[in-house]
Amino acid sequence: MHHDEQQWTPPPADPEQPAQVRRILRLFRPYRGRLALVGLLVAASSLVSVASPFMLREILDTAIPQGRTGLLSLLALGMIAAAVVNSVFGVLQTLLSTTVGQRVMHDLRAAVYDRLQRMPLAFFTRTRTGEVQSRIANDIGGMQATVTSTATSLVSNLTSVVATAVAMLALDWRLTLVSLLLLPVFVAISRRVGRERKKITSQRQKQMAVMAAMVTESLSVSGILLGRTMGRADSLTRSFTKESERLVGLEVRANMAGRWRMSTIGVVMAAMPAVIYWAAGIAMGTGGPGISTGTLVAFVSLQQGMFRPAVSLLSTGVQMQTSMALFQRIFEYLDLPVDIAEPEKPVRLGEVRGEVRFEDVAFAYDTPGSHEPSAPTLSGIDLAVPAGGSLAVVGPTGSGKSTLSYLVPRLYDVTGGRVLIDGVDVRDLDFDTLARAVGVVSQETYLFHASVADNLRFAKPDATDEEIRSAARAAQIHDHIDALPDGYDTLVGERGYRFSGGEKQRLAIARTILRDPPVLILDEATSALDTRTEHAVQQAIDALSAGRTTITIAHRLSTVRNADEIVVLDGGQVTERGTHEELLARDGHYAALVRRDAGRVTADV
Template sequence: MHPDREASWTPPADSEGQPRQVRRILGLFRPYRGRLAIVGLLVGAASLVSVATPFLLKEILDVAIPEGRTGLLSLLALGMILSAVLTSVFGVLQTLISTTVGQRVMHDLRTAVYGRLQRMSLAFFTRTRTGEVQSRIANDIGGMQATVTSTATSLVSNLTSVVATIVAMVVLDWRLTVVSLLLLPVFVWISRRVGNERRKITTQRQKQMAAMAATVTESLSVSGILLGRTMGRSDSLTKSFSDESEELVDLEVRSNMAGRWRMAVITIVMAALPAVIYWTAGMALQLGGPEVSLGTIVAFVSLQQGLFRPAVSLLSTGVQIQTSLALFQRIFEYLDLPIDITERPDPVRLDRIKGEVRFENVSFGYGGEDGPVLDGIDLTVPAGGSLAIVGPTGAGKSTLGYLVPRLYDVTGGRVTLDGVDVRDLDFDTLARAVGVVSQETYLFHASVADNLRFAKPDATDEELHRAARAAQIHDHIAALPDGYDTVVGERGHRFSGGEKQRLAIARTILRDPPVLILDEATSALDTRTEAAVQDAIDTLSANRTTLTIAHRLSTVRGADQIVVLDSGRAVERGTHEELLEEGGRYAALVRRDAQLEPTR
């Protein structure tokens, strides 16, 4: 990691307006438009059936009961029961389909974000907190669940119900309809104000949740616990987490209470509307206005009450949609991240890889105000040859090695494999060609066998054993109670540093790459453990093109060629003996190592 890079990635400012964002959200549902069409039909049918009930009630009150028509009364009552049954059945079916579609959309979003992040260069992850990435996938997409699974259907359902109900109300009595809808524009305006307010608070809340996730990921990992305990910072870390949680509490309360009083006023007014209708009808009758039948009034109030629920729900849905725009925006920010490590449209595939590596006038920089990390590097490593890269901390050693597997891309010149620019190779060829063993060995919280098979999923047990023997770790694994089924623990903490390194070497042997990058693979080990691991490395390096990045020079004396980097430039090159004779920087580094070696 470049030492001067910022610790976290700051997303770009919101450059797209709400209309474009809404179009992108609707585009997520496009693959499921067939199922959504069925949902629409069910919603329409349910709305029509539910609207029919007040008309049946009007006929019962105005015709069937006054005229004593028992047959008609029975038929109308049966129709009302059938209406309730059909409405419930349609509701269950539409919920099933819409929830399935919503969950598929969430799956598509999670997969798209994860896939996008898998294609990002190493530079993105060196400046982004792990918890921030996890929060986008878990909290932000999880927070959208209500929107994508039920809000869309609720919007269509309530909108259809409102339209159908208003039409039915107009058919019954247009004058009462006008009285009922006078305040509707005011309600819409209030709900939009509330939605905007909640959207702003939601953006703050999700950022705070991301910060908390990052704190948990960093401080509650095995390494974080070790550091916190040994530094006596457990109480201060708990206090810091408590402060962040307290801020989240405030944001959650503000989010839930934003506009709550205004929405309560809407609820009160709409609940009072039936009384207004009764009063209006009664006053019209007293003042000699047109007579309205009892059945019409009851049916109208029934429709109005039916309008109340979907209307309030529709206004609340509008608030939820505006709130969810903040979540969608955070997801779209990740989906819109520029990918700087891309595969050519027609990449080169090498079936047989010899392993010759060349650096041709290579330069590299992270951009911004930082200067170049590498400048004008020209090196050739023949197939099967070995190159050692040494130099002080920050000289660009690891960066140079990481250019071969395209963890970074050069900003000038080119790196070739068997004469082909690595940027022209397909990713599969590059993955087969180059293996990396670094100082910080990463093991999954899974069994030893699963960790080894990460390099070759179809490897047989015999292949696992053979690779482990070559890495001089088989006997240790076999002696464990569960053998190769032993779970390694979080980041492999059940194993020592040397054992983890040999597991990593066994994993790379299983992969069998013709080009090997060894990045400070033994620098964190004691002398005795280093000797055991070095034996495994020697086995791994045999007949492979090997680039060894080393701080401890005892591991590189046998290299075919040694290059000394300083401030991103190759200042010396040659064999161990040649560089010692020159008496330059390499010789000074050797003398430094001799002074640091423990006396026996």
């Protein structure tokens, strides 16, 4: 399933809705014990509510006319007790249902986050960050009313309506028929309103996702820098205002959809007591069987008591239909196929020596929405790096160097051939072994908005302070950190903007030293640095590489002269291989790259 616009638009009539409802109900299965208790409280509450009108009838028809003060006091106390019990049951019911609802939302959030953590890198390169955040925050947040109160409200109101209808039949079946005559019409109206709101809700959530993406992109440190240096701050504000204006319209439409029709139901419901009094008066005036005042007042009281849950029940139906759009969006993420999955019987290596082999490796990027296979980025790659050895991969931009390095830690899976660590296909290794075995230091260093120590501990959560300092010393960054006002407790700042490029690189190297992987991938780790900074970082890299299997993706060839083997990639294929001296003597593609590099250094000087 690919991320395209067609996926996000629900069809006008969803034939899979019953299956979707069953899937929603399965979310509540782990909490069926608590839900059963809620059901008992609801049933008890409904029975207590229905008892009050019968006590009222006895007060009006028996206790007051016959002057029985003892019975009157008992019935009055009974009505007060019913109100107290009902209130206590309501609080307990709310506590249990809210707890269950919040647990279900937690389960959904965790499930979506877990699924996204297992998505391939390609998914995130074609999906806006704000869109992902909106699914977790806005869509699951929008379901709060549904999962915390709607299910309980449905059971509670349904039980109340049924119990009240039975009680009304017990009092007078003729008046009951008059009261329930319009109920099918009300149900039809509410279903139609629900369909309208579901459609609008889907559009509103998409618009919220667009706005979340704009905020994430334009109000990040990089977005602010780009917007201001390009003079686009006002333009971005206008764009955001325009999208916000669209959301206003959708919010108004969502709230007003079917409002007049639902208010008509309310008016009719409110007018029903007058109809009942009229019907009772007509029946008595035409010589029909009389209805006592107590029965009439008790019946109207029951009917009024039925009015609130009946309208609430219709509104709940509308709310559930509306929520289907939100559940649909969440289920779309949960149903995304995991391209890079852990094998059913994963291989777990105890001690990883670090031998890496590429056997006839081929790779082609998947093109979303296209049925045609894309041109291969890599093909026919056969390489072997012995444990503790070093391999350098050089070549022009777009030759597939970085892609080759992504295959070792399984950021992508090969489309042909195999990548092996210690003779085991990386696709057969369990994720923990693979993460332990391979460390990556790339040109783009990502740092969290946390302290320096916390950023380093991300690699090894149980690292001691001394281990952190030792790793920083090896990475040539300890003295700089120690000189900061708060030392290792200094906040790094959003994406590490408090540190220079070279400092961030050395922090990344210190983090990898803490991780202590036997296989190290260096993806153009010094290409963005000036010569002096590069020298300091290179010293840190040398300390990191010692005794490890190292695969270096090189931009500056001066950093790879001492590699055990250098391969030249061009057009996704190996065109040359050998040591630095051998490749220079061959005077081929590598020698041309070295001359180009030397020219650049001279120009820089």
